[in-house]
Amino acid sequence: MTTWLLLRGLTRESGHWGSFLPLMQQACPDDVLLPLDFAGNGVWHDQASPWTVQGMVAHCRGQLEEKGIQPPYHVLAMSLGAMVAVAWAQTYPEEISRQVLINTSLRPFNPFYQRFQPRNIATIARLVLSAANASDWEHTIWRMTSRLSDPDVINDWVNLRQLHPVSPLNSLRQLWAAARFTAPAQSPATPTLLLASTLDSLVSVQCSRSVARAWHWPLAEHPTAGHDLPLDDADWVVKHMLG
Secondary structure (H helix, E strand, O other): OOEEEEEOOOOOOHHHHOOHHHHHHHHOOOOEEEEEOOOOOHHHOOOOOOOOHHHHHHHHHHHHHHHOOOOOEEEEEEOHHHHHHHHHHHHOOOOEEEEEEEOOOOEOOOOHHHHOOHHHHHHHHHHHHOOOOHHHHHHHHHHHHOOOOOHHHHHHHHHHHHHOOOOHHHHHHHHHHHHHOEOOOOOOOOOEEEEEEOOOOOOOHHHHHHHHHHHOOOEEEEOOOOOOHHHHOHHHHHHHHHO
16 A cells, blocks of 8 residues: 655645545555645644745654555646655655656756746735735636646635635745745656646746756656646646556
């Protein structure tokens, strides 16, 4: 039996996996799927987010210790979650036996304008300065991260934001942690598969390509999906991660 840890991205929570989780569970019925929330998100939304990616690793490990769930683990992680997975595998290599990383970016392999594409900065700034409501936020995030049109998904995201609101300060803390995290000089020894979206409009696909070249990790690219690849094509993700 394999325990899969699932880690989402900036200000996202386990609820954002949506219909991907039951699909993955159907594909690997004997495995345990365990989505974890970072401090400041989801069930931990009233806690302060760490200023560092290593702090996020510590919080995740604390959750597992409380639950009595022992390593080794497999990890499926995207975006900021993938940075946490890399830091985890670097610091505690005996705990992570395999990882699948989706649409991530790692300093110093790419410049900031590829790690967070500039056209999104003004949009986010307008939302913050205008004190946008949950619906405005989630419609905007959907436009930046998905290439699908699914009103039900957006409604689910609005409900999640209302149930577990992420404070502006915690959003800033997570953004700071992501921006400042620097990848190790050598790749973690953990077997790793990179998945990326060629048309990702939030994080340039060049980021995954750079990591793949530098660390000689295999990379599979989806030709049409957006940043939220498990949302846009869950079947494709499951096929590649279990293939």
